[in-house]
Amino acid sequence: MTTGSRISSANMPNEGVTHMKNRRYGAAAALASSLVLLTAACSSSGSSASSGSTSGSSGSSKAPYNIGLAAGITGPAAAIVTGEIEGIKAAFSQVNASGGIDGRKLNLITSDTQNVATTAVAALTKLATENNVIASFGDILANNCQAQVPVAKAHQIPLICGTLDPEQLQPAEPYIYTEYGAESTETNGMTDIIENKPLNLAHPKVAIVYLQSSSNEPLFNAVAAKIKADGGQVVLTDPIQAQLNLSVDASKVISSGANVVVEQIIPQQLQSLSQSLTNSGSKVPIVAEATTSSYQQMVLLKNPNIYEMSLDPFVDPTSTDPAVTDYVNALKLQGISGVSAINGQSIAITYAAAEALIDALKMCGASCTNTEVNTDLQKVSLNLPGIDTDYSYTSTRHYPQDTFDLYQWSSSQNDVVQLRDDVPSNPLPSS
Amino acid sequence: MGALIVVTTLTLGAVYSLIGVGFVVMFRATGVLSFAQGAFFLLASLIFYSLTNAGLGLWAGLVVATILVGLAGALCYLTVFRPAGYDLLFVSLATVGLGTAIESATALGWGSNLFEPKNLLPTKPHKLFSGIRITDPQIVTVIMAIVLIGALFALIYRTPVGLRMRAVANNSALAAYSGVRVSRISALAWGISAAAAGAAGVGYTLGTVIDPSTLPSLGIVVFPAIIIGGLDSLAGVAVGSIVLALVQTLVSVYVGSNWTDIVAYGLLLVLLWIRPTGLFGSKSLVRV
Numbered sequence: 001m002t003t004g005s006r007i008s009s010a011n012m013p014n015e016g017v018t019h020m021k022n023r024r025y026g027a028a029a030a031l032a033s034s035l036v037l038l039t040a041a042c043s044s045s046g047s048s049a050s051s052g053s054t055s056g057s058s059g060s061s062k063a064p065y066n067i068g069l070a071a072g073i074t075g076p077a078a079a080i081v082t083g084e085i086e087g088i089k090a091a092f093s094q095v096n097a098s099g100g101i102d103g104r105k106l107n108l109i110t111s112d113t114q115n116v117a118t119t120a121v122a123a124l125t126k127l128a129t130e131n132n133v134i135a136s137f138g139d140i141l142a143n144n145c146q147a148q149v150p151v152a153k154a155h156q157i158p159l160i161c162g163t164l165d166p167e168q169l170q171p172a173e174p175y176i177y178t179e180y181g182a183e184s185t186e187t188n189g190m191t192d193i194i195e196n197k198p199l200n201l202a203h204p205k206v207a208i209v210y211l212q213s214s215s216n217e218p219l220f221n222a223v224a225a226k227i228k229a230d231g232g233q234v235v236l237t238d239p240i241q242a243q244l245n246l247s248v249d250a251s252k253v254i255s256s257g258a259n260v261v262v263e264q265i266i267p268q269q270l271q272s273l274s275q276s277l278t279n280s281g282s283k284v285p286i287v288a289e290a291t292t293s294s295y296q297q298m299v300l301l302k303n304p305n306i307y308e309m310s311l312d313p314f315v316d317p318t319s320t321d322p323a324v325t326d327y328v329n330a331l332k333l334q335g336i337s338g339v340s341a342i343n344g345q346s347i348a349i350t351y352a353a354a355e356a357l358i359d360a361l362k363m364c365g366a367s368c369t370n371t372e373v374n375t376d377l378q379k380v381s382l383n384l385p386g387i388d389t390d391y392s393y394t395s396t397r398h399y400p401q402d403t404f405d406l407y408q409w410s411s412s413q414n415d416v417v418q419l420r421d422d423v424p425s426n427p428l429p430s431s
Numbered sequence: 432m433g434a435l436i437v438v439t440t441l442t443l444g445a446v447y448s449l450i451g452v453g454f455v456v457m458f459r460a461t462g463v464l465s466f467a468q469g470a471f472f473l474l475a476s477l478i479f480y481s482l483t484n485a486g487l488g489l490w491a492g493l494v495v496a497t498i499l500v501g502l503a504g505a506l507c508y509l510t511v512f513r514p515a516g517y518d519l520l521f522v523s524l525a526t527v528g529l530g531t532a533i534e535s536a537t538a539l540g541w542g543s544n545l546f547e548p549k550n551l552l553p554t555k556p557h558k559l560f561s562g563i564r565i566t567d568p569q570i571v572t573v574i575m576a577i578v579l580i581g582a583l584f585a586l587i588y589r590t591p592v593g594l595r596m597r598a599v600a601n602n603s604a605l606a607a608y609s610g611v612r613v614s615r616i617s618a619l620a621w622g623i624s625a626a627a628a629g630a631a632g633v634g635y636t637l638g639t640v641i642d643p644s645t646l647p648s649l650g651i652v653v654f655p656a657i658i659i660g661g662l663d664s665l666a667g668v669a670v671g672s673i674v675l676a677l678v679q680t681l682v683s684v685y686v687g688s689n690w691t692d693i694v695a696y697g698l699l700l701v702l703l704w705i706r707p708t709g710l711f712g713s714k715s716l717v718r719v
Binding site: 074077078079082083212238239240241242243244245246247248249251252255266267268271272275279280294296297300301344345 | 432435438439442443446531534535538542544545547554555556564566638639640642643644645648649652679680683684687688689691692
């Protein structure tokens, strides 16, 4: 059989005239489909007049503050970025409802990076040059946001990334911030959970299972070193890749005699691992690293042997804390309600990041410049009881979180429960 | 460990087979290598999730989801690819865009968070012999793979429709001269291929979460299996899937889980060097 052959209507006598007519209809259908796709593409890149806008009514006499978001709205991180947009909109809508900051409302302008580094650069450049954003949220993926850093610095626009590699966070770089600290700040926390509350294992035998990547290797090397220094043993180190069936890895964990597992794997892999362990009768506790943890994951897995460190605070919608009430009401306006929905990935943490940006804008008032926003961001210290009690930046630390939370599924309460809110982080190693 | 290797190979091989048959049906019937199978896979799992959450049972949900995704596949062909003509390389490459469009549409329709289908089957494992444990979802996946491959084999090799499909794939111009309605057959092939991916999506998500960000990538993970087996052979995709699953499992057990992809693709390259058409592929096949 040959490939690449083109057939013309002349070669298809049986379909002759009918084929010609069908080609016209087909061309019209193709054109219509293309127009639909083009419209969807244009709407996804965002504009102040479309769905990304929170500028409010046209009655405002002052120009709004344009805040950008250049992230993977489509692609593998779409779930996280969707949560980010929801969190930002929730924060902005509250400010805009009360008239904005000194009469200037906040306008979110989104630009899709499609999770590609080159597109990420172009997206942020567009926001800086065409939309004149005063600050921007960057890509959720470290390498893509890293690509955006030179653009932010060149245009002097404060850029809040999802996360960055440790080398980009220490020392603190001008105009560059993150919502999440680097993974290597979790070392002390992971070992503290094992050696102290709640697991209290004096000389643990640790199995480490993780997605092989440039950011995970340093973290788990550091965890292994600390475990050994504290008198424990690392009985299994199991780097994995994209496979979704971890039954073999579960078997290795059992064979190794580990009495605790630390992991950084995606939800489907964690489900496979935990189910395989459970099916084998093992109740070995699993300490889940923070960046892949989520309330949703815990609710889906319903496994009390999993202990999830969390950067994303889990919000209790029944809390009477004013900060929680505001947050829940703001999300309700977007049609987001229920404990699982309001704890969707990245919503709460980005809400906190947006509140930090709002605080910085409030500090400089109605005539903020981007450099003033950058200066004031380093003075922000947020306390949102029930959401995030320690979101802050300083001149030498451009990432938040001094502590992590720890959660566990409770079968008796049929819900996620918080075990700790004081899991320590460690400073980034100086580069 | 032997029991684990057997069960893992069987269940993983079944998953790969389920996904791979859609590729093979499409290629066998139209000559198109569709990169949108992962997206149809995801679409079906989300439709199944919605249907079962609305109260539909397992088998009814499976049938409806499969049919709907099959219709979507046929519609994609009729509205986009048929007007584009019959340049197979172009169409194959365009399926990348189709896959992206479908994934984006599912994100708009369902969102991008995790979804948990209802536990329609118990997940407590059955203890068989020699320490082998297997769950109901795993058993259903294996049975689905056998039934689907058998049904498609019968369709393609034992029915007049299948004969026409093979004729179109072999030489569409000659098939047209012989009275075959090429467009209709191609639409049917697209529909069946998408439906096969849909059935695979449902089968795979029994007893696991639906993660829209990772599920479509399974469409690419299975490529070594279909190349090893032969891109136009249904029997080949089954054998290739078992071979791939066995190799990956053995490597995972005795070498390390991070070596599974390297070894799998290395095996693919070696096999292509020795036997370019795969174990069961047609020798007359010219690859794009």
